[in-house]
Amino acid sequence: MAAPKKSVAPAGQATSNGATPSSPPDFTRDQEMHALRDMLLIRRFEEKAGQLYGMGAIGGFCHLYIGQEAIVVGMQMALKDGDQVITGYRDHGHMLACGMDANGVMAELTGRKGGYSKGKGGSMHMFSREKNFYGGHGIVGAQVSLGTGLAFANRYRGNDLVSLAYFGDGASNQGQVYESFNMAELWKLPVIYIIENNRYAMGTSVTRSSAQTDFSKRGVSFNIPGEQVDGMDVRAVKAAGDRAVAWCRAGKGPFILEMQTYRYRGHSMSDPAKYRTREEVDKVRHDQDPIEQVRNRLLAAGVTEQDLKAIDAEVRDIVNASADFAQQDPEPDASELYTDVYR
């Protein structure tokens, strides 16, 4: 199968398949403003979740998405209504990008009645049929098979919808990923596999755990095309998303996008952070931050600080309201212990 092999790498970095890095097409001002607002919403939401966790208002697991915001926001801009999203446990950003309500997500984190899973699922287990978000999965790699299943259902029903299965560099080494790849290509399923390569799986760096660190090539033996994408540049993500979506909607089968990104915070809330240096984190934050990139472009294009502050204020209001709601909303009734469970 002839694949449209066009690789894009972060500025100044050669792609591992030798393609020349190119700059992505510009966004319109509306697209820049939209991307900025949605990425800021995720960033501020995650910062607040981190604070609430520190205060003891959130229990259990909590994996923050800070640093990776451009991926879900850019990909969402390439989708149409009805396309489905599924991911792992680092999932709050995906939910917000899908349009799920910040109150419902935050209240789920605090284990309250108004949470998306009635306060019984927590950070890793939230869903919204309405917004086509299928979780939220704690088993590393499980969402890859489930996302392939979503694509199978679309194919079976004869619609033109596409499903997005997000997973990490660590998850990419799971066996079920390759069983899914095989079936997806064999049956030409409309699924985009988005590998969020944030360089670490818990405390293990990609170079210590992966024989093939160019994740865009992970589908080669199944004939699935792939691209490496600068996952810190929302424009590059959207452009790659457009190409992958077009491929899938045309009935050509699955597509792999390796998003080169970075997580600023620890793996989860307790992370000794001994596996990388402070300088490494600071360098990415300083040189590549996805939100700063958009802010700087907007300012250079004549948007005022005042306009940007208005977006900031709107986002802060949403996040603060969600934190208030999540702390005031009652816990689920004791009778809920026996609903929605297998026994």
Ligand SMILES: Cc1ncc(C[n+]2csc(CCOP(=O)(O)OP(=O)(O)O)c2C)c(N)n1
């Ligand atoms: C099947 C399975 N094995 C191991 C774990 C423990 N575990 C949770 S997250 C994780 C690392 C995954 O890293 P990656 O896929 O790179 O995603 P990231 O956390 O970087 O987003 C591991 C090993 C698990 N939850 N499920």
Ligand SMILES: [Mg+2]
């Ligand atoms: Mg990772």
